[in-house]
Amino acid sequence: MIKLKNREQIEGIRESCALLSDLLEQLRPMVQPGVSLLELDKAAYDFIIKHKGIPAFLDYEGFPATLCLSVNEMVIHGIPSKRRLIEGDIVGVDCGINLGGYFSDAAVTWAAGKVAPPTEQLMKVTRECLDKAIDAVVPGARIHDISRAVFSHATRFGYGVVRQYCGHGVGLEMHEDPQIPNYVSAGPNPRLIPGMVIAIEPMINAGRSDVRELDDDWTVVTLDGSLSAHYEHTVLVTESGHEVLTSWIF
Numbered sequence: 001m002i003k004l005k006n007r008e009q010i011e012g013i014r015e016s017c018a019l020l021s022d023l024l025e026q027l028r029p030m031v032q033p034g035v036s037l038l039e040l041d042k043a044a045y046d047f048i049i050k051h052k053g054i055p056a057f058l059d060y061e062g063f064p065a066t067l068c069l070s071v072n073e074m075v076i077h078g079i080p081s082k083r084r085l086i087e088g089d090i091v092g093v094d095c096g097i098n099l100g101g102y103f104s105d106a107a108v109t110w111a112a113g114k115v116a117p118p119t120e121q122l123m124k125v126t127r128e129c130l131d132k133a134i135d136a137v138v139p140g141a142r143i144h145d146i147s148r149a150v151f152s153h154a155t156r157f158g159y160g161v162v163r164q165y166c167g168h169g170v171g172l173e174m175h176e177d178p179q180i181p182n183y184v185s186a187g188p189n190p191r192l193i194p195g196m197v198i199a200i201e202p203m204i205n206a207g208r209s210d211v212r213e214l215d216d217d218w219t220v221v222t223l224d225g226s227l228s229a230h231y232e233h234t235v236l237v238t239e240s241g242h243e244v245l246t247s248w249i250f
Helices: 007-030 037-050 117-135 143-156
Strands: 068-071 074-076 090-099 102-111 167-169 176-180 197-200 203-205 211-213 220-222 228-230 233-237 242-244
Touching: 007 037, 007 090, 007 102, 007 233, 037 068, 037 090, 074 090, 074 203, 074 228, 090 228, 102 117, 102 228, 102 233, 117 143, 117 197, 117 203, 117 228, 117 233, 143 176, 176 197
Parallel strands: none
Antiparallel strands: 068 074, 068 090, 074 220, 090 102, 167 176, 167 197, 197 233, 203 228, 211 220, 233 242
């Protein structure tokens, strides 16, 4: 069931999203060669607790960390470890915050140092996929309009669009209806209505779309070992269009 948010709930979600945006701004300078994934995770945990929030991912269905940190061929759900980033790595940083019962969700892929031009293009195109998907968010449009915007742009560059994982509703829980695939599926295709809050998150692979889950039961990687990029915003459907509630820097 899709939960439409009232004015009070929207304000609570907006505050949660603002805190998450502040966290991502704090983390960006840390993503450099030499930093460990555990250092990034601890910084995020300390920031959220300091600001009276709760890390929404920590212990969610058993996930053991505050951040999902997905490096290079990892698509999503990477578990922070002692691994240190090296020059040319890219890392998807995905985080959610529960602030007073209101949930935010956002992800961004950052480069550690300088990356090769093909990697820069993958990141750029994936951001464009998110931008085009957000542009499709207007009252009366349908979920498939969002999906089509992502898929058509990514495949124009020969990239693989991940099908097994998707965006979702968010706000009063970490994951709510509706599901928002990044391709036009045969599934439900509800209309967008003011008061809906959704997390749109293209997951785009440089190679094939196929993925697999590692033995840790969390980390998802590309089947062919190609790089993957992931960007996500929490978006409110308004009477006149949309409002992007989260932010991050490149």
